[in-house]
Amino acid sequence: MLNILSIIIGLVALVLAIPAFLPLLGALNWLIVPIALVGVLLGFLSSSNSGRNLCLIVLAVCIIRLSLGGGIL
Structure with a gap:
């Protein structure tokens, strides 16, 4: 059950990461x-x-993107 919840949270984070x-x-x-x-x-x-x-x-991926943008961009 926790694995399914973790997958759902991961997919939500992935969808939010696309416009970022x-x-x-x-x-x-x-x-x-x-x-x-x-x-x-x-x-x-x-x-x-x-x-x-x-x-x-x-x-x-999000941490690498943050470091490339200097934490803001």
Whole structure:
């Protein structure tokens, strides 16, 4: 059950991350990173790894995007 919840949270974070790749919308990643962290924590509590891995990928991509934009752009 926690894995399914983690996958849903990961998919929501992924959908929110798509517009954050547009120029001047990179600050949305500050919203997405905590959402993905909640998904990672739920994924750690579940017995399966797929939800956790999805949230970790979304988290890594958003952090890289934040670092490339200087934390704002």
